[in-house]
Amino acid sequence: MTEQVSRNALITGASRGLGLALARRLAGERWTLIIDARGAGALEAARTELAGLTRVISIPGDVTDAEHRRTLAGAAREAGGLDVLVNNASILGPSPQPDLLDYPIDALEEVYRANTVAPLALIQAVRNELKPGARILNITSDAGVEPYPGWGGYGPSKAALEHLSAILAAENPGLRVYWVDPGDMRTQMHQEAFPGEDISDRPLPEESVPGLVELIEGDLPSGRYRAGDLAIARDASSSGS
Numbered sequence: 001m002t003e004q005v006s007r008n009a010l011i012t013g014a015s016r017g018l019g020l021a022l023a024r025r026l027a028g029e030r031w032t033l034i035i036d037a038r039g040a041g042a043l044e045a046a047r048t049e050l051a052g053l054t055r056v057i058s059i060p061g062d063v064t065d066a067e068h069r070r071t072l073a074g075a076a077r078e079a080g081g082l083d084v085l086v087n088n089a090s091i092l093g094p095s096p097q098p099d100l101l102d103y104p105i106d107a108l109e110e111v112y113r114a115n116t117v118a119p120l121a122l123i124q125a126v127r128n129e130l131k132p133g134a135r136i137l138n139i140t141s142d143a144g145v146e147p148y149p150g151w152g153g154y155g156p157s158k159a160a161l162e163h164l165s166a167i168l169a170a171e172n173p174g175l176r177v178y179w180v181d182p183g184d185m186r187t188q189m190h191q192e193a194f195p196g197e198d199i200s201d202r203p204l205p206e207e208s209v210p211g212l213v214e215l216i217e218g219d220l221p222s223g224r225y226r227a228g229d230l231a232i233a234r235d236a237s238s239s240g241s
């Protein structure tokens with residue numbers, strides 16, 4: 001009997017929120033998962049849960065740390081290469097978010113390092129581990145497009161990630177590069193963005209997952225997508241309308 005080659009995904013920030021929701025979905029389809037987060041306790045809880053379904057390599061660490069990125073790349077190599085890299089890990093910055101004129105510059109640099117520089121640095125670190133046809137998903141935000149007052153740290157960090165992704169796609173026609181707005185989600189980050197507010201009306205991150213899966217398993221060209229639109233398009237095509 002021949003052993004089936006595994007499908008391998010590296011998902012950053014998979015200890016909670018969207019990253020964990022996507023990891024759960026891919027684990028259910030027996031993908032081999034490489035996951036990280038800074039908080040080792042929550043990451044271990046995620047690993048324990050996911051390991052009931054599939055092979056999971058969990059590596060606690062910070063995506064802004066070059067040594068950690070090298071460790072992730074080493075794990076990708078040992079797994080036999082990556083079919084998918086999801087740059088999901090991200091920080092909001094100070095909460096409540098300061099206006100730009102009052103934004104502490106060291107905090108701004110931290111937001112850019114995590115949300116803009118680290119995703120590219122991780123792509124560079126795993127470039128030789130990407131299998132032919134591999135997909136790169138950079139998770140962005142509508143705050144990277146709309147100039148919402150009060151979003152001057154996080155928003156431009158995502159705008160830069162969007163443009164960086166577009167240039168990466170233009171420079172590498174052989175790669176599938178997707179920059180994806182997952183939509184509002186009821187997560188820790190969203191609560192930090194709206195401190196003290198009731199966010200129970202926001203959809204759970206699980207609702208954004210089908211759109212991401214469409215990019216992972218479909219055949220769409222490189223580009224910017226919104227997870228919600230992809231899910232609607234898939235439902236329409238599967239119902240024949």
Ligand SMILES: NC(=O)c1ccc[n+]([C@@H]2O[C@H](COP(=O)([O-])OP(=O)(O)OC[C@H]3O[C@@H](n4cnc5c(N)ncnc54)[C@H](OP(=O)(O)O)[C@@H]3O)[C@@H](O)[C@H]2O)c1
Pocket residue numbers: 012013014015016017018019036037038039040042061062063064087088089090091114139140141142181182183184185186187188189190205
């Ligand atoms: N929630 C929304 O409404 C919304 C809307 C648009 C876009 N997004 C985007 O969707 C993605 C997921 O967001 P979410 O709402 O699920 O956030 P979340 O609940 O705060 O989860 C973020 C995950 O990333 C990890 N992480 C953060 N910084 C990290 C770092 N430097 N290195 C490694 N791991 C790190 C966190 O664990 P540790 O803290 O333990 O490291 C956690 O596992 C993000 O890219 C976010 O910008 C979210």
